[in-house]
Amino acid sequence: MRHTLIALLALAAALPASAPAEAALARTDPELAEIFGYFAFDEIVAQTPLIDPRTRARITLAALVATGSPATFRETLVGALEAGMPPEEAKEILYQAVPYLGFGKARECLDVTNDVLRARGVALPLARQGTTTRATRFERGLAIQVETFGEGMREALTKAPEDLRHIRRNLAANCFGDVYTRRGLDMKTRELLTFAMLVSLGGCDAQVRGHIAGNLAVGNGRATLIQTATALLPYIGYPRTLNALSAIDAVAPADGKK
Numbered sequence: 646m647r648h649t650l651i652a653l654l655a656l657a658a659a660l661p662a663s664a665p666a667e668a669a670l671a672r673t674d675p676e677l678a679e680i681f682g683y684f685a686f687d688e689i690v691a692q693t694p695l696i697d698p699r700t701r702a703r704i705t706l707a708a709l710v711a712t713g714s715p716a717t718f719r720e721t722l723v724g725a726l727e728a729g730m731p732p733e734e735a736k737e738i739l740y741q742a743v744p745y746l747g748f749g750k751a752r753e754c755l756d757v758t759n760d761v762l763r764a765r766g767v768a769l770p771l772a773r774q775g776t777t778t779r780a781t782r783f784e785r786g787l788a789i790q791v792e793t794f795g796e797g798m799r800e801a802l803t804k805a806p807e808d809l810r811h812i813r814r815n816l817a818a819n820c821f822g823d824v825y826t827r828r829g830l831d832m833k834t835r836e837l838l839t840f841a842m843l844v845s846l847g848g849c850d851a852q853v854r855g856h857i858a859g860n861l862a863v864g865n866g867r868a869t870l871i872q873t874a875t876a877l878l879p880y881i882g883y884p885r886t887l888n889a890l891s892a893i894d895a896v897a898p899a900d901g902k903k
Contacts, residue, residue: 681879684879685879689875689876689878689879690876692872692875693872693873693875693876694872695868695869695872696869696872696873696876698728699729699730700834700837701876702721702724702725702728702730703730703734703738703834703837703838703841704837704838704841704873704876704877705721705876705877705880706718706721706722706725706735706738706754707738707741707742707838707841707842707845708841708842708845708877708880708881709721709754709880710738710739710742710746710750710751710754710842711742711745711746711750711841711842711843711845711846711881712845712846712880712881713750713753714880715753715754715756715757717880718754718757719757719760719761722735722757722758722761723761726761726762726765732762732767732771733771733772733774733828733829734829734830735758735762736755736758736771736774736829737774737827737829737830738830738838739751739754739755739758740774740824740827741824741830741835741838741839741842742754742842743824744819744820744823744824745820745839745842745843745846746842746846774827774828774829775823775826775827775828776826776827776828777822777823777826781822782818782819782822782823782826783814783817783818783822784822785821785822785826786816786817786818786819786820786821786822786823786825786826787799787802787817787818787821787822789821789822789825789826789832790816790817790821793832793836793859793862793863794855794858794859794862795862798817801813802814802817832863833863833864833865836856836859836860836863836865837860837865837869837873839856839859840853840856840857840860840865840870840873840889841873841877843856844874844877844881844885844886844888844889844892845877845880845881845885847881847884847885847888850888850892853888853889853892854892854895854896857870857892857893857896857897858896861896861897866897867893867897867899870889870893870897871890871893874886874889874890874893877889
């Protein structure tokens with residue numbers, strides 16, 4: 646079966662085989678193109694049947710933001726849009742990235758996204774997706790935290806040392822109140838994207854374990870999380886993938902016992 650790099654990155658074979666990026670890699674590094682293509686889009690896809698094409702596109706874009714890969718992000722985004730991803734959804738992945746990956750990484754890929762959308766004739770800015778105000782963001786965000794992660798989130802806020810309490814309030818108001826309440830992606834998708842971003846970023850072991858628990862709470866089970874980490878392997882490498890799998894085993898062991 647013939648693979649092209651663009652087809653691989655696009656996840657839907659939506660671009661022509663003569664696309665420049667595919668032609669460049671095939672010309673300079675045909676062996677790498679063949680190795681990556683077979684691994685990522687034969688073996689890995691076969692191993693991850695729970696990850697449908699739309700979810701695969703979402704988590705791949707999230708991982709590429711986390712790894713600071715704007716060029717590959719661009720190629721993947723073009724393919725995802727060709728395959729039917731709404732512009733609003735692409736933007737929401739990036740808005741979701743800001744509180745977890747920082748503005749710098751998200752901004753690079755946001756600029757790429759805006760360039761791609763303009764080239765496709767999409768008028769910017771897109772329609773507003775926010776649902777909170779400055780007066781409501783904290784309470785709405787805290788409510789989502791408690792619903793997803795339990796009453797311990799409220800206790801963590803009230804029992805935090807005075808000099809650390811502002812961070813807990815920021816987490817509720819900004820991360821959850823400003824972002825998780827937005828339209829465009831449902832809670833189940835947002836939590837899976839957060840998991841994908843954190844495992845791709847690396848060095849966030851405690852947060853990864855916390856969001857594994859959050860994913861379980863919203864309906865993303867052990868099998869989905871394992872297959873998500875597996876689907877990201879070609880983009881984030883073995884060390885971060887193995888760390889993610891170890892965290893899943895710690896929080897949601899196969900025998901159901903902690």
